[in-house]
Amino acid sequence: MATYEREITGPVGLCLPDGQVDPAAIGWSRRPLHRSSIPGWGRTKRWEYWCVTTPTHLVALTVSHLDYLALNSVYVLEFGPGRRREFERTAIVPGGRGVRLPDALAGSVGTRPLVVGPERPVRGQVRVEIVEEPGGTRLRARCPGPGRVPVEVDLFAALPDGHETLSVVVPWSERRFQYTSKHTARPATGTVTVGDDVLPFGDDAWAVLDHGRGRWPRRVHWNWGAASGRTDGHTVGLQLGGEWTRGTGATENALCVDGRLSKIGRELVWDFAPDDPMAPWAVHDGGAGQVDLRFTPFHVRRVRTDVGLIGNRTDQCFGHYAGTVRGDGGRPVAVDGLLGWAENVRVRW
Known part of the structure; x- marks a missing residue:
């Protein structure tokens, strides 16, 4: 969307x-x-x-x-x-x-x-x-x-x-x-x-x-992914969000290539296994051509809280992104082993 x-x-x-x-x-x-x-x-x-x-x-x-x-x-x-x-x-x-x-x-x-x-x-x-x-x-x-x-x-x-x-x-x-x-x-x-x-x-x-x-x-669910580093001759920053912005008319999705920001005005698709966060993830824009990424975790940071006003179920996975992104200039940038994270969070607060 x-x-x-x-x-x-x-x-x-x-x-x-x-x-x-x-x-x-x-x-x-x-x-x-x-x-x-x-x-x-x-x-x-x-x-x-x-x-x-x-x-x-x-x-x-x-x-x-x-x-x-x-x-x-x-x-x-x-x-x-x-x-x-x-x-x-x-x-x-x-x-x-x-x-x-x-x-x-x-x-x-x-x-x-x-x-x-x-x-x-x-x-x-x-x-x-x-x-x-x-x-x-x-x-x-x-x-x-x-x-x-x-x-x-x-x-x-x-x-x-x-x-x-x-x-x-x-x-x-x-x-x-x-x-x-x-x-x-x-x-x-x-x-x-x-x-x-x-x-x-x-x-x-x-x-x-x-x-x-x-x-x-009071209750909210979100996905968030980010990564930074050098790949394909560029300095690249990935900012990827999901779920919590759905239906608001806004997204928090963007690419930063060599310091220049490209806003992604589209909800991203997050394909992953909530019960097995260490399995590979896929994050893409449904074929629109700006984001097509795979994320391979190597470590998961788990937070589980259920105390009074606060409930928190967080799986923050650290790993590497691979795939292709395109900034506003239209040229594809190959993402190869970019270090970052992807998380799945459900919170009551």
Whole structure:
């Protein structure tokens, strides 16, 4: 199903004074142009999710505020030859005390520093810092790791001049909507230290951002896939979504080839086995000619939660994409072994 989304080219507010989505905000842009302040309270979700990958290891940082609690986490996965180590630390903050996610300002994802958690975390505590610096974003984190060894993250996700990203408003109704800014193929550098082990992030390290602000339905199902790297002589970022946008007239689908964004105004088809997420996946546009991809997982990160207000069933698979994509220029780009993920999520929140 094709959509007919308009491209936004100037600053716009996300909401009207009464908290409804502003009709002028509905559309997409090549750089963040929305002021994402959401007046009032109730069913409001705010988060920052960063995942930085290399050919042998990756790290993901999450800061989220769900109205009635906050969840902040650090996730590390090693998968190089002869290495397989997975670690995750999540801090739950009832009421979201001390967690304040800044609203996005037109022209940037967020100019104010985001800092949560104590300076020297202990037990189940997590500290995450996300700070805009000239040329990109500084990502820092600390938490107790496996065997109580410290884990420290210090990475820089560059945003090269002219590098385009996808920002889009998805409206379920006047009162239920989501603003998301998805960045792919941002070159990254730095280190993640686990005890005495230093994991380097250098020439083939890539950062992906999922910045979200919105008011959500009680229950929702989504697929999300992303990947970044060099393939067929190009730097390619894949941003692929599904299910949650169906029927809204909007999608979160886009390709970034050598820094130039191509919006995909069509719902994608996701063929996979929910009960066997490690089986191969297929993601395509139904023969329209822009996306024809296969995804082969090598690891699944499973989350199962059913506590009071919150229920979460997540299978996030890390693996490699192969196939063909076409940007607005029309020339096919062969995707061969592009590292990323595909996930299937059902949530009650």
